[in-house]
Amino acid sequence: MIRMTGLPISIRETSAGMVFRIRVVPRASRSEVAGIQGDTLKLRLNAPPVEGKANDECIRFLAEILGVKKAQVTIIAGHAARTKTVAIEGIRAGVVAAILLQSSQGVKKEGRNLNAELEFSIKPSEAP
Numbered sequence: 001m002i003r004m005t006g007l008p009i010s011i012r013e014t015s016a017g018m019v020f021r022i023r024v025v026p027r028a029s030r031s032e033v034a035g036i037q038g039d040t041l042k043l044r045l046n047a048p049p050v051e052g053k054a055n056d057e058c059i060r061f062l063a064e065i066l067g068v069k070k071a072q073v074t075i076i077a078g079h080a081a082r083t084k085t086v087a088i089e090g091i092r093a094g095v096v097a098a099i100l101l102q103s104s105q106g107v108k109k110e111g112r113n114l115n116a117e118l119e120f121s122i123k124p125s126e127a128p
Contacts, residue, residue, distance in 0.1 A: 009041050011096060017072070018096060022062075024056040024082050031061040040083060055078040055079060058086075066091060066099055 011020045021040040028044035037043050047057035055075055063070045068091055078084035
């Protein structure tokens with residue numbers, strides 16, 4: 001589990017990679033990590049929520065910041081919603097935690113820099 005400013009963002013490791021939840025804000029001026037909202041990672045996306053464009057940008061942006069191919073990023077739930085569950089193949093949760101820490105550089109919430117408040121702990125996958 002990753003903790004940002006005291007609110008958990010759960011990252012579940014699987015045999016293929018990891019799964020976590022995101023909250024997207026479409027039609028932003030640029031695609032960026034915007035902090036947390038509830039128990040999800042918040043992303044601003046530079047795409048409208050029509051004809052799958054925001055989902056395509058979500059996949060592209062996550063692949064870019066995580067350093068994986070777009071084919072390794074899958075939206076597994078929430079295709080038509082702002083809150084989505086994504087799976088990333090071929091990458092471990094600890095690596096993602098470190099990348100998200102780096103990506104959150106300069107992101108502020110309530111006047112505080114999120115970097116200084118990021119804590120990490122990883123929850124192993126539960127057997128099906």
